Amino acid sequence: MSTQKKLVIGLFGFGVVGEGLYLALNNAIYLDASIKKVCIKDADKQRNAPARLFTTNPDELLDDPEINVIVEVINDTAAAKAIALKAIASGKQLVSASKKLIAENLQELIALHSHHNTSFLYESSVCASIPVIRNLEEYYNNDFLQHLSGIINGSTNFILHKVFEDNLEYADALRLAQDLGFAELDPALDVQGTDALHKLVILLAHAFGIVARPDEILVNGIRNINGYDVRYAKQHQSQIKLVAQAKPLQNGDIAALVLPTLVRNSSPLSFVKEEYNGILIRSSLADEQFFYGKGAGSFPTASAVLSDIAALSYGYKYEYHKLRQQLGNKLADDAILKVYVSHPHNVKLPLTDFRSIQTIHDDPERSYIIGEISYHYLLENDWWQSEHISLLLFEDGITEKKAPAHSQASYYTSHQTV
Ligand SMILES: NC(=O)c1ccc[n+]([C@@H]2O[C@H](COP(=O)([O-])OP(=O)(O)OC[C@H]3O[C@@H](n4cnc5c(N)ncnc54)[C@H](OP(=O)(O)O)[C@@H]3O)[C@@H](O)[C@H]2O)c1
Incomplete structure (x- = not known):
């Protein structure tokens, strides 16, 4: 007997990710899912979809009993939080791409959706097309992770790549990243390391069962890296990458940080060029594995959102295995x-x-x-x-x-x- 159920989607946001998802869903012919309504902010913007789909009233989606899935891909964290809380409290399944929302409110969101027994999935929030959260949840749930390290912000990786390989000054590399759409006009979240930090907070919950606040974790961005550092790295057969890491110490506490890092040319992370992302996971049983792919962009991100929607069709939920195992893990501050x-x-x-x-x-x-x-x-x-x-x-x-x-x-x- 099939356990598949029809998914009726209320979509918040029709920007880079939202429109990509709309197009991807139109081609997902084997998935019994359709978008009933799309909530956007600006009613006057031209859209590449029928006008009847759009509204600026969030309640048209959140109060519609036929809509059983809310997909939230907007760029306003406060509004995203209000949408997420109401969607979960109304018993709807929720898919979100907003790493800032999730990292800043993880404890509350986990508690709320487990109380309402709904599913809340967010694969796209970390490294977009790389299925790292689902793998941490399902593949590594009984393995002991010895180290997780990753390049999980495409904008900074692109900038560092241009500084390192093309000898551009930092400001010129940033401008190029903005011109090509790899960095926001306000790049602060990326270049200060905050975006990578948000993703690391999410990874910590699934990899080590730690629900941390972003301000508990050591972070620095890439703004101060200069030609002298680049020369030092090259002379020492290394590259400079912004790396997020989580590593258990002998006492079981987890050292977690986001810092510009001298990565040896022989390391798998050194192969992560331009706007790409990569995550290296070392565990007791599986040994070392390397995940590589596009960490942003319309279709790569939509692919992860689509995968979450497909998972909802068979009732998938994150079990937060490492949290439930009550490992007693906590952040280390004595590394x-x-x-x-x-x-x-x-x-x-x-x-x-x-x-x-x-x-x-x-x-x-x-x-x-x-x-x-x-x-x-x-x-x-x-x-x-x-x-x-x-x-x-x-x-x-x-x-x-x-x-x-x-x-x-x-x-x-x-x-x-x-
Ligand atoms: N872009 C990526 O590659 C990527 C990758 C991973 C995760 N994400 C995350 O995905 C989310 C969306 O990113 P994006 O790049 O698609 O953003 P975007 O292109 O700037 O689009 C944002 C969309 O949100 C809508 N919006 C803003 N405030 C709203 C509100 N209060 N109610 C309803 N709609 C609202 C905007 O409406 P209008 O169209 O009317 O302005 C727009 O359609 C963000 O959380 C981002 O961090 C993005």
């Missing part, structure tokens, strides 16, 4: 990070705050040090994020707390600190 920090010659770093220093390279053009610094210290202090300083994590640079090593800071006591 030690191996970092490269470059700075203008006349700007001195607070060297005593490093746990150990391996290299100090003084150069009239720009200097750098390589050393170990604690995760907690970086979370609590912000000198390393100032405009003239660039901090890069080494790949595999997340380590355990050890007895403090001898600091060489005393050699530099005459330096003024930033």
Whole structure:
């Protein structure tokens, strides 16, 4: 007996993702699903779909008892939250692409949809076309994850690619990304690392059973990376990528962060070029696996939304296996990070705050040090994020707390600190 049920969809948003989904659904002939109404913001915009479909009144969708699925793909997080809460409370199934909405409200959304026994799916919110959430839920649910690291923001990867491979200045690479539609006119969410952070928050729930708040996690973007850092990376057979990571420490706590990272040329992550995304997962049983694909764009994102809609047709729900297993995982703030920090010659770093220093390279053009610094210290202090300083994590640079090593800071006591 078939368990498939007819899906009647109320679609919020008809932009890059919404219109892509509309076209994709028209071609999904084996799926018993149709869009009954589309809610948009601007009634006067020209649309490539019949006018009778559109409304600007959200309640026409949310109060319609025939509509059993709400797909939310709008670009306004506050409005998206109101839509999500009402949809779930009305017993409708919900599909969303809004990583900001989900990351900022994950606890509340999980509680609400489990209370109302509805399904809430959001595969497209992390790396669009790469089916990472469903794999974490279903494939790795009984495996122990040892490391998850990924390039999960296409805009910053495109910019870094242009800086690295084509020697563009950061500002020119950003402008090119905007001209080609790979970066927003207001690129702050991307270049500050916040978009990747939102996705990491979502991944943490499915990979490790941790529901974290974005402000608990160490993050930095790519704005301060300069030609000197690029040269250093090239000389050391590495590339610079914005990498999101989550890694269990010996005590079971999970170190999670988003930082520009020196990725070795031999690493699978170094093959992730331009606007592409990639996620590397290492687990006890499966060993290492690498997921690669398009992390944005109309059809790649619509493909994940469509896949969620198809999953609803057979009653699929996230089980949040790792949350239910009550592993007691929590975020670690005592990890030690191996970092490269470059700075203008006349700007001195607070060297005593490093746990150990391996290299100090003084150069009239720009200097750098390589050393170990604690995760907690970086979370609590912000000198390393100032405009003239660039901090890069080494790949595999997340380590355990050890007895403090001898600091060489005393050699530099005459330096003024930033
Ligand atoms: N673009 C991607 O590649 C991508 C990838 C993954 C996830 N996402 C996420 O998907 C969502 C949509 O992104 P997008 O790129 O499709 O955005 P977009 O092209 O800017 O389109 C946004 C749509 O939302 C509508 N809208 C805004 N506020 C609304 C409201 N209060 N009520 C009803 N409709 C409203 C707009 O209406 P009008 O048309 O009337 O202006 C527009 O149709 C975002 O959360 C984004 O983060 C996007």
